[in-house]
Amino acid sequence: MSEYLNIALPKGRLGEQAYGMLEKAGLACAEVMSGSRKLIFENPDAGVKYFWVKPTDVPVYVERGVADIGIAGKDILNEYSPDVYELLDLGIGVCRMAVAAKKDWTDDTSRTLRVATKFPNTAAEHFRRMGRGIDIIKLNGSIELAPILGLSDVIVDIVETGKTLKENGLEVKETIYGVSARLIANKSSAKFKDAEISALCDRLADARTREEKL
Amino acid sequence: MSEIFNLTYEEKIIFRLRALYESYGYRRYKMDKFEEYDFYAKNKDFLPDEGMITFTDTGGKLMALKPDVTLSVVRNAAGMKGGLKKIHYNENVYRISGDTRHYREIMQSGIECIGEITKAQISEAVCLAAKSLLEITPDSVLDVADMGVIGAVPGFSSLDASAAEAAVACFASKNPHGLSDIRMPSETADVLSKLIKLRCKADDAETEFEKMTDDAGFARAAERFVRIMKTLPDDAKKTVRADFSAVGGTKYYSGVTMKGYVKGIPGCVLSGGSYDGLMKRFDPDLGAIGFAVYLDRLERFGGSEAYDV
Numbered sequence: 001m002s003e004y005l006n007i008a009l010p011k012g013r014l015g016e017q018a019y020g021m022l023e024k025a026g027l028a029c030a031e032v033m034s035g036s037r038k039l040i041f042e043n044p045d046a047g048v049k050y051f052w053v054k055p056t057d058v059p060v061y062v063e064r065g066v067a068d069i070g071i072a073g074k075d076i077l078n079e080y081s082p083d084v085y086e087l088l089d090l091g092i093g094v095c096r097m098a099v100a101a102k103k104d105w106t107d108d109t110s111r112t113l114r115v116a117t118k119f120p121n122t123a124a125e126h127f128r129r130m131g132r133g134i135d136i137i138k139l140n141g142s143i144e145l146a147p148i149l150g151l152s153d154v155i156v157d158i159v160e161t162g163k164t165l166k167e168n169g170l171e172v173k174e175t176i177y178g179v180s181a182r183l184i185a186n187k188s189s190a191k192f193k194d195a196e197i198s199a200l201c202d203r204l205a206d207a208r209t210r211e212e213k214l
Numbered sequence: 215m216s217e218i219f220n221l222t223y224e225e226k227i228i229f230r231l232r233a234l235y236e237s238y239g240y241r242r243y244k245m246d247k248f249e250e251y252d253f254y255a256k257n258k259d260f261l262p263d264e265g266m267i268t269f270t271d272t273g274g275k276l277m278a279l280k281p282d283v284t285l286s287v288v289r290n291a292a293g294m295k296g297g298l299k300k301i302h303y304n305e306n307v308y309r310i311s312g313d314t315r316h317y318r319e320i321m322q323s324g325i326e327c328i329g330e331i332t333k334a335q336i337s338e339a340v341c342l343a344a345k346s347l348l349e350i351t352p353d354s355v356l357d358v359a360d361m362g363v364i365g366a367v368p369g370f371s372s373l374d375a376s377a378a379e380a381a382v383a384c385f386a387s388k389n390p391h392g393l394s395d396i397r398m399p400s401e402t403a404d405v406l407s408k409l410i411k412l413r414c415k416a417d418d419a420e421t422e423f424e425k426m427t428d429d430a431g432f433a434r435a436a437e438r439f440v441r442i443m444k445t446l447p448d449d450a451k452k453t454v455r456a457d458f459s460a461v462g463g464t465k466y467y468s469g470v471t472m473k474g475y476v477k478g479i480p481g482c483v484l485s486g487g488s489y490d491g492l493m494k495r496f497d498p499d500l501g502a503i504g505f506a507v508y509l510d511r512l513e514r515f516g517g518s519e520a521y522d523v
Binding site for chain 1: 353355357387388389391392395413455459475476477478479480481482
């Protein structure tokens, strides 16, 4: 087990925001935001290593112990159910998982509902709880296209401001759950690097509380 | 002749664990690889996953490659009169791997103690679990929890089944903020949150529980747990922690539960606990406790490879 604290950051805006929080919590590594094409960055003085990974892969790196901790959205955690600790809600990347459809759509319960989504497990679980029979259409991007082109009746997807839906004549029909970024930890790392991870968690939680009070 | 002793690391561990268990009076138990499918279908609530490798035997009966050891041991022990049945085993089970969703052969060594289970047997099982990890490496920890303590949190017993299940899931993922998504009285959420965050040495558990609530029912349940922890021998106690993320896994663990970790291996390598609830389905007069060491997870242990990011 490496004596560095290994941190998996999701590529993109969320990862950059999360890095900002970690930097303020004492885990700075200036090269991370340099725009370099390197994938691994280390700061021996802070005892930290960062690596950029695809957002859906963060839980894999953490579950497998290559990363001690990582930042992952609640949408990804609910979809893939990795065997990790979910230590803290960071309060960033706030959005919601929702069912959306064309504005004038109404549900014809005499037919199987066609649901297009990047989150098949989430969609299946949601409609299973409602007892609604569905046909899941797994897509990897541009989910909003599906009901517009008649591929599906509804979509299950992340919604932030709702602007993309509105511009495509869609609207939220139902919110499934709220989403935000979470600090996750490998279960074994949490035992053997308990002091560093707990201290980091406390600093991040304090910073979040101060932000909320502003 | 020297090839006989050219053992893999896992093989060495198997011999060490066998010696440990036999020194505590556990006898070797050899099982069949196959069991009737019907048996598992009737007890599927207690299996970690519904998937099983099945085949039809020469008599036309639907059989399954064992996905679990404990269920077979429990069935064979039902009806025993008096005393304790203490067995150790080294068996392969066949389960669906969590991430790839493919079947895998998983090598396990473990113990089961069945009969009139008192605090002495529970303490012995916890001690043996800690010592099993120490046979692998001194850099190990055994997390111990107790479903009875969780159940005694004021207001917990009034939660409906799905709320209780969701709350227990928060323990397994050390996720106190997840409780805010579950409807429950604030006092219940407050105590559950403290219990989720708890991580302390065996001897400190009593003080930590006292800080959580004055509730008498909780105090009684906590006292039972504390007494088990206090009776552990010093060498085992060093690596034992009260940590309630050790709950979860299969549904048959109903009292004390344990999960063991080794530095350098990303997931737990040992899992077990009391399973009186399962045992009483087969024989209402018997209780049971046991654990398994997942030897397949030691494959990359023992010095040959390490992650160096």
